[in-house]
Amino acid sequence: MTSTETTSTAHTSVLVAAVGDIAEGEALQVPAERTGHHDTISVFHDDGTYYALDDTCSHGQASLADGWIENGEVECPLHSARFCLRSGEPQCMPATLAARTHRVEVVAGEIWLHPGQEPTS
Amino acid sequence: MTRIAMVGAGLSAVSACDALRGGGYDGEIVLLSDEAGPPYDRPPLSKDVLTGSAATRGDIALRPADWYEKQRVELRPGIAVTALRPDEGVLELADGSELTADRIVLATGGTARTLPVPGADDPAVHTLRTWAEAERLRARLVPGARIAVIGAGLIGAETAAVATALGCAVTLIDPVPVPLTAVVGPDIAGALHARHRAEGIDVITGGVERIDRAPGTEEVTVTVGGRPEPVAADTVVVGIGIRPATALAEAAGLTVDNGIVVDVAQRTSHPRVYAVGDVARRSGDPVRHEHWDAARSSGQAAAAGLLGAAPPARSASWFWSDRYGSRLEGVGSMADAEETVVRGDVASGAFTVFGLRASVLIAAAAIDRPKDIKAAQRLIARAVPVRADRLTDPATELRALLRG
Ligand SMILES: Cc1cc2nc3c(=O)[nH]c(=O)nc-3n(C[C@H](O)[C@H](O)[C@H](O)COP(=O)(O)OP(=O)(O)OC[C@H]3O[C@@H](n4cnc5c(N)ncnc54)[C@H](O)[C@@H]3O)c2cc1C
Ligand code: FES
Numbered sequence: 198m199t200s201t202e203t204t205s206t207a208h209t210s211v212l213v214a215a216v217g218d219i220a221e222g223e224a225l226q227v228p229a230e231r232t233g234h235h236d237t238i239s240v241f242h243d244d245g246t247y248y249a250l251d252d253t254c255s256h257g258q259a260s261l262a263d264g265w266i267e268n269g270e271v272e273c274p275l276h277s278a279r280f281c282l283r284s285g286e287p288q289c290m291p292a293t294l295a296a297r298t299h300r301v302e303v304v305a306g307e308i309w310l311h312p313g314q315e316p317t318s
Numbered sequence: 319m320t321r322i323a324m325v326g327a328g329l330s331a332v333s334a335c336d337a338l339r340g341g342g343y344d345g346e347i348v349l350l351s352d353e354a355g356p357p358y359d360r361p362p363l364s365k366d367v368l369t370g371s372a373a374t375r376g377d378i379a380l381r382p383a384d385w386y387e388k389q390r391v392e393l394r395p396g397i398a399v400t401a402l403r404p405d406e407g408v409l410e411l412a413d414g415s416e417l418t419a420d421r422i423v424l425a426t427g428g429t430a431r432t433l434p435v436p437g438a439d440d441p442a443v444h445t446l447r448t449w450a451e452a453e454r455l456r457a458r459l460v461p462g463a464r465i466a467v468i469g470a471g472l473i474g475a476e477t478a479a480v481a482t483a484l485g486c487a488v489t490l491i492d493p494v495p496v497p498l499t500a501v502v503g504p505d506i507a508g509a510l511h512a513r514h515r516a517e518g519i520d521v522i523t524g525g526v527e528r529i530d531r532a533p534g535t536e537e538v539t540v541t542v543g544g545r546p547e548p549v550a551a552d553t554v555v556v557g558i559g560i561r562p563a564t565a566l567a568e569a570a571g572l573t574v575d576n577g578i579v580v581d582v583a584q585r586t587s588h589p590r591v592y593a594v595g596d597v598a599r600r601s602g603d604p605v606r607h608e609h610w611d612a613a614r615s616s617g618q619a620a621a622a623g624l625l626g627a628a629p630p631a632r633s634a635s636w637f638w639s640d641r642y643g644s645r646l647e648g649v650g651s652m653a654d655a656e657e658t659v660v661r662g663d664v665a666s667g668a669f670t671v672f673g674l675r676a677s678v679l680i681a682a683a684a685i686d687r688p689k690d691i692k693a694a695q696r697l698i699a700r701a702v703p704v705r706a707d708r709l710t711d712p713a714t715e716l717r718a719l720l721r722g
Contacts, residue, residue, distance in 0.1 A: 263688065263689070264692075265692035265693075267696075272692065274688040274689070274692070276638075289614070289618075290329070290332070290336055290380075290614055293382055293385065
């Protein structure tokens, strides 16, 4: 996969993958070096839609990319806190804090991540 | 309904509070605890608290400090409930006062079982259920200390692993040659237990008969049946399960039979009183599920029951345990499986055992394969017919099996 990074006025946009590269129910980690964000960001594929959240679970040290992705949520591999992929809000204990969300855009078959930008809708 | 009182402030009670507010309950919630300080999570007690990486109560808090005020949960720590009068909805408190509530949730958990042998009350003998006990034990786990751990189930095994990592000389004693076999099957139980020896622990099979201390010495000796030489130790840790804290319920005349007996909405035999977590047993279940996930989900089920909502779908019992940097997980009831099959490479140490009955998955246990367990939880819940050869085939995505 080629990595293309362009700088817009406020944020860096990162080309993370082509559509089809991230299987349904899987996630791809985008390391901090590529985004300038303090945490790895994971791009999740749930039922044809892509979402991006900070990868580190707000409850502990788990990587949400290793979680179970289904029905618009990701469930943490360690203690099974569930987060809404759209809003980042925790859906149950033990997490209290929301996962930071980022905007993902699919343009001409390419998946672009806009770190630090709020998802549209 | 204007006031709900919870007795005990562990995970099950806090989960019930969380789900009550999430479900729109607007009345008062009073959360009573006989322990000091705000609610904390217990699994770290035998992990990060003993290693020292979680050094303060704040590190293992169940909720942030300002959560209780924000959620309008009146937390009253450091006060025991001494009696319950269910017909009146009255709780008697240790300071002589009374509290009246429309509904009462018993979330009293349990206390660590003690060893029924002479010398078990020696100050060198520790149990591990509370923060206070964990702090006391942590101070004993210094390099070179001789630690005898009695009971090689979940908490005993975790404690032995941490003590070894901290440089203690550990002896692990259990009457069962391969503990946990009924829970996770022989392959996983065998691999787990063998790991203790590989890590340098002296593993002894036998029952403890007595604990002695020579007058004026710091050392105790643990006598194990069938062994001529007793085990010398500076500290003894007993991890042989819990005794459910049912005294209040029993005295109040509620039905108690290996735990406070409850229905799908966690209702006890008295309509005003609910019970959740380790202390409760669902009628029809042969055992109490003394695990973190069961405490969380029973709190959610009680909240639904209190709000008159349908109980959430019940999932198969799930637990995890961490030792030597590996994660053990189990879901469902392996003992009820007719056939078990392995996915992954047993020799690599990371593998999953699936338990099937009548062509559906009913149980799974795994070392370091969290996604297999997540898939198994869903295969069990949805009762999808599965073929054993597809479960074991590494080319088969378990997620694909969910689609039937
Ligand atoms: C060391 C340790 C490690 C664990 N590790 C794991 C793990 O890795 N994975 C896993 O799945 N599970 C684990 N568990 C199990 C899990 O933590 C428990 O299942 C869970 O904490 C049960 O919650 P609970 O709310 O039912 O009870 P508890 O957490 O025990 O809370 C009950 C509270 O009620 C209080 N109380 C009792 N009687 C009264 C009274 N009369 N008045 C006022 N207060 C009262 C008690 O003092 C206590 O604070 C572990 C448990 C321990 C002890
Ligand atoms: S680390 Fe994610 S729920 Fe605990």
